[in-house]
Amino acid sequence: DIQMTQSPSAMSASVGDRVTITCRASQGISNYLAWFQQKPGKVPKRLIYAASSLQSGVPSRFSGSGSGTDFTLTINSLQPEDFATYYCLQHDSYPLTFGQGTKVEIE
């Protein structure tokens, strides 16, 4: 199985900050990587697919990059509604595997 390691597991940031979350795959997954946002008590929402493609309706301050084993989710100018937990997902091979999550909290 492919292991996905996210870092950091939690972080504090302020409104307006630039936030970077990384995800590393235990083996190469090309660009078969998606990012999800989940707010407390809510359903996960896909932000990015194919490593860097922005899901329709998602603000352009979210961006993804990377290929192979190393991936990044960047949030430019963090907004109050962005405080949430973020997960990466590899879909190169089954079983699909998520990272353990990164909780972005208000500083």
Add this chain to the structure above:
Amino acid sequence: EVQLVESGGGLIQPGGSLRLSCATSGFTVSSNYMSWVRQAPGKGLEWVSVIYSGSSTYYADSVKGRFTISRDNSKNTLYLQMTSVRPEDTAVYYCARGRGGSPLENWGQGTLVIVSS
């Protein structure tokens, strides 16, 4: 509008069986690939199973041999048959649609399964 609505969750004793349903609208279940994802209380997301339009299925090791994914094309509904359930199966179970090689684009609201005696 794409909609997915799960049902069937509840309290079940260890070793028991339960069938979850995911009623869909706004798309055709048989033309997409559909997954189940679960989330234990206070924990992260765990992919459970997928069924493709051609009926190929895959499972997480943790549920293989105990859970079965299926669909009823006439009802546009996805199912997850859970048997021999364990306390560690306690979670909110979400169904999700994937298409074009890109998974988990649309999600239902989830249904809670509690395995306890």
